[in-house]
Amino acid sequence: MPTHLLDRSRDRAAPHLSPAPGVSLRLARTHEACGPARRSFALWIAGRMTGPVLWISPDWEVDRPNPDGMLPFADPARFVFVHPRRSEDLLWCAEEALRAGAVPLVVADLPGAPALTPVRRLHLAAEQGGTQGSAPLGLLLTPGDGGAQGIESRWHMAPAHRGKARRWVLERRRARTLPPARWTAEQTRPRAGLELSDPGIPEPA
Secondary structure (H helix, E strand, O other): OOHHHOOOHHHHHOOEEEEEOOEEEEOOOEEEEEOOOHHHHHHHHHHOOOOOEEEEOOOOOOOOOOHHHHOOOOOHHHEEEEOOOOOHHHHHHHHHHHHHOOOOEEEEEOOOOOOHHHHHHHHHHHHHHHOOOOOOEEEEEOOOOOOOOOOOEEEEEEEOOEOOEEEEEEEEEEEOOOOOEEEEEEEOOOOOOOEEOOOEOOOOO
């Protein structure tokens, strides 16, 4: 069925986070960020929100956010880091945190893209968490080009720094209600968020 025949009124009425013009992430859902700057994307999103952030990553992962690198995006004091020892506990922790609705942003830094069933469980947990108060946002960080099944949207971010200019290429590669798009994102000063250029349509891979 052509997508323009579908009723999107429910999606439009749902609460969204809009960290920059043209960029929108539906709350009470789970999204995916991939690419070499996926953690920068997560920190940018955290900086556009208020309240604590739960960051879940494997106990065996050696690459972890550095407070000095976090400062340009968000206050490191807002973050609570959890490091499960078993791979199956990564998504379980994210699911329970979303269901509790105690934090507005739950980030799961994963070693690989999850399958459809656990992502559906994360969606349901986020929806349940929204009944406890403000709707939480789930964000999965996956290596490479990602590929988590059933996510609400997929974002790819890669560095494109020039000299002292802090720049990235941000792509919306998948969204339920929006087409693919690409921006050049630049941070002109710390904590100012990212300034995005006019979006373009990514070339086919």
